[in-house]
Amino acid sequence: MAIGMVAASRVALSLGLLKQTDLERQIALLEILGLPTETPYRITEVLPLMMRDKKAEHGSIRLVLPTGIGSEPIVKCVSEAEIRGALGG
Secondary structure (H helix, E strand, O other), X not given: OHHHHHHHHHHHHHOOOOOHHHHHHXXXXXXXXXXXXXXXXXXXXXXXXXXOOOOEEOOEEEEEEOOOOOOOOEEEEEEHHHHHXXXXX
């Protein structure tokens, strides 16, 4: 769950929806709680699973993306290319 939160935040950052400082703060808080913030898997291993998720449609995945700490998130369809770009794959 924490890994997914960080991944969504990285996508939001790459789309200009979230500030770098908010991402860093989120990661620091999750690490204080002892939660993992990095996946041991490569994006090439995870992306095919994401594309089969119930939220995927027509080559895009609906993600809940944060817009700032204390701000309402948005739901947005994100392409495979945008996810690869944000997560380094």
